[in-house]
Every structure is written in C-alpha cells, then in structure tokens.
Amino acid sequence: MWNAMYRESDRRWSGRPNLRLVEVAQHLPAGRALDLGCGEGGDAKWLAANGWAVVAVDISDEALRRSAEDVGELSAGIDFQHHDLTQTFPDGEFDLVSAQFLHSPTPWDRGRLLRRAAAAVAPGGVLLIVDHGGGPPWESQMKDHHHHVFQTPQEVIDDLALDHTQWEQLRADSVDREMTGPQGQVAVIPDNVIVLRRRS
Ligand SMILES: C[S@@+](CC[C@H](N)C(=O)[O-])C[C@H]1O[C@@H](n2cnc3c(N)ncnc32)[C@H](O)[C@@H]1O
Numbered sequence: 001m002w003n004a005m006y007r008e009s010d011r012r013w014s015g016r017p018n019l020r021l022v023e024v025a026q027h028l029p030a031g032r033a034l035d036l037g038c039g040e041g042g043d044a045k046w047l048a049a050n051g052w053a054v055v056a057v058d059i060s061d062e063a064l065r066r067s068a069e070d071v072g073e074l075s076a077g078i079d080f081q082h083h084d085l086t087q088t089f090p091d092g093e094f095d096l097v098s099a100q101f102l103h104s105p106t107p108w109d110r111g112r113l114l115r116r117a118a119a120a121v122a123p124g125g126v127l128l129i130v131d132h133g134g135g136p137p138w139e140s141q142m143k144d145h146h147h148h149v150f151q152t153p154q155e156v157i158d159d160l161a162l163d164h165t166q167w168e169q170l171r172a173d174s175v176d177r178e179m180t181g182p183q184g185q186v187a188v189i190p191d192n193v194i195v196l197r198r199r200s
Contacts, residue, residue, distance in 0.1 A: 001105075001106060002058075002059055002060035002062075002063065003060050003061060003062045003063075005060075006040075006060055006062040006063055006066070007062055011040065011066070012039070012040060012063075013039050013040050013042060014042065015040060015042050016042050017042045017043045017045070017046035017047075018042065018043055018100045018101075018130065019177065019191075020100070020128070020130040020175075020191055020193050021043050021046070021047075021098055021100055021128065021130070022046065024126070024128050024171075024193075024195055025046075025047060025050070025052075025096060025098075025128075026050070028095070028096060028126060029095075030047075030050060030051030030052045031052065031053070031094075031095030031096065031122075031125070032052070032053050032054075032055075032092070032093070032094045032095050032096075032122070033047045033052040033053070033054045033055070033094055033095065033096040033097075033098065034054075034055045034057070034090060034092075034094040034096070034097045034098065034117075034120060035047065035054060035055070035056040035057065035098050035100075036057055036085060036097065036098065036099040036102055036113075036117060037057070037058055037059075037085070037099060037100070037101070037102040038056035038057060038058050038063070038064075038067055038080070039058065039063050039067070039100075040063055040066045040067055041056060041063075041066065041067025041068070041071065041078075041080075043056075043098065043100060044056035044067060044078050044080075045067075045071060045074055045078070047077075047096075048071075048074040048077030048078045049074055049077075051077075052077065052096070053077055053079075054077055054078045054079065055078075055079045055081055055090050055092070055094070056078055056079070056080050056081070057080075057081045057082070057083045057085065057090055058080075058082065058083075059082070059083065059084045059085065061082060064080050064082055067080055068080050085113050085116075086108050086109065086112075086113055089116050089120070090120070092120070093120060093121070093122035093125070094120055094121060094122060094125060095121075095122055095124070095125040095126070096125060096126050096128065097117050097118070097120050097121050097125070097126070097127050097128070098128045098129075098130075099114065099117060099128070099129045099130070100128075100130045101130060101131065101132060102114075102129075102131075103131065103132060103148065105148060110159075111159035111160070114129065114156070114159065114160055115159075115160055115161065117129075118160055118162060118167075118196070118198075121196075121198045122198070123198055123199070123200045124197070124198065124199070124200040125197070125198050126170075126195060126196065126197050126198075127194075127195070127196045127197075127198070128193075128194070128195055129156060129192075129193075129194040130191055130192065130193050130194075131150070131151065131153075131156065131191070131192040131194075132150060132189060132190075132191070132192070133150055133152075133174050133189070133190030133191060133192040134150055134189055134190050135148065135150070135189065136179055136181055136185075136187040136189050137185075137187055138181040138182065138183070138185055138187070151192075152192065153172040153173065153174065153192045153193070153194050154172065156192070156194055157169070157172060157194060157196075160196075162196070165199075166198060166199055167196050167197065167198055167199065168196065168197045168199060169195075169196055170195040170196065170197055171193055171194065171195035172192075172193070172194050172195075173192075173193055174190045174191065174192050174193070175190065175191050175193060176188045176189070176190055176191075177189060177190070177191050
C-alpha cells in the first residue's frame with residue numbers, strides 16, 4: 001500500500017526536514033538517532049548533516065530508495081533499514097527516537113510500536129512523537145484516509161504506559177501548521193508534539 005502511494009508521484013513529501021524535528025533536535029547534542037517511518041528521508045538527511053548517526057527505517061522500499069537516492073556524502077551517517085515496524089525493530093539504543101507522522105490507514109497496534117520505540121531510547125535520550133492532530137479538509141476526499149482516528153497527545157502518552165519515575169515529560173502540546181495540499185490548497189492543521197526524556 002505504501003509503495004503504491006509513493007509511486008503515485010515522483011515526490012510525495014517536500015524533502016525538507018520536519019519543522020518539529022528541527023525545533024527539538026537542534027537543542028540536543030548529536031548522538032545516535034532512530035527515524036521511524038522515515039519516508040523520503042528529509043529528517044534523516046538533516047540529522048546526518050547535523051552530526052547524528054542515523055538509523056532510518058521505513059516499510060516502503062520505494063521510500064527507502066528515494067531517501068538513499070540523493071544522499072551524497074551524508075550516506076556515511078545514515079543506515080537505511082527496511083522494517084515493518086509492527087513485526088521487526090532495529091537493534092540498539094538511541095539518544096533520539098523520532099516518529100514523525102507515523103500514521104497508517106491500515107489497522108495496526110501503533111501503541112505497541114511506540115512502546116517498543118520508547119524502549120529503544122538510551123538513558124538521557126529523547127522520544128519525539130509528532131502526530132497530525134487533525135486532517136486537512138481535502139483528506140476526507142482521499143481514498144484510504146477516512147477511518148483515521150486522531151489521538152490527543154495525552155492519549156498517546158497514556159498508551160505508552162511509561163514508568164513516570166524513569167521519564168520526564170518535556171512537552172505535550174498542539175501547534176498549528178500551514179499545510180499545502182495536492183492541488184496547492186492551503187489549510188492550517190494541528191501538529192501534536194510529544195517530547196519525553198528518559199532519565200539518566
Ligand atoms: C505519513 S508518512 C510520514 C513520513 C515521514 N516521517 C515524514 O514526516 O515525511 C508515514 C511513513 O511511515 C511508513 N510506515 C507506515 N507503516 C509502517 C510500518 N509498519 N513500518 C515501517 N514504516 C511504516 C510509511 O511508509 C511512510 O513512509
């Protein structure tokens with residue numbers, strides 16, 4: 001399904017890093033980062049360019065192919081891995097685990113996946129989850145997208161079932177962002193931003 005979605009156009013996303021990733025990661029010391037559902041690799045490339053050693057994962061071969069296409073000298077800093085994250089997960093611990101718009105129109109246990117993501121955060125490291133807090137008006141007209149349930153930041157945090165003595169909540173809020181649709185339409189939609197730090 002994801003391969004088919006990517007193949008509908010030459011480029012699905014902007015190629016730029018996600019605003020919320022940059023907002024958070026620019027204040028962190030570079031270390032090991034895990035990008036879950038990396039899409040076309042905008043975030044992985046930004047992280048690598050800023051000194052991070054990145055593992056970038058996607059279920060779509062096509063997304064991974066595009067991500068690796070123009071990676072140039074940053075390739076030394078990015079390990080692209082193919083996983084269906086509901087089945088397999090990269091090895092290791094990471095100073096930053098980032099899930100940017102890791103949504104899917106197919107039914108899946110995203111809570112379980114995100115609990116696995118939290119378990120991959122190294123002591124002192126950060127878990128960053130950025131979700132769509134709502135859909136743009138044009139999305140209801142797109143096939144496959146109409147069953148999506150938008151969770152609040154608190155619902156996502158509750159699903160993580162973290163031990164609060166081990167984790168510090170740095171941020172859990174909703175920020176509006178302007179989004180451009182497939183036909184160039186513009187809408188303002190909320191980004192839900194969750195930043196949690198595992199205590200050292
Ligand atoms: C909405 S896109 C977001 C892409 C990217 N993070 C961004 O912000 O541009 C969701 C991405 O998650 C990937 N994905 C969906 N389900 C997945 C799964 N089970 N395992 C790994 N990746 C998955 C999709 O292929 C897609 O690239």
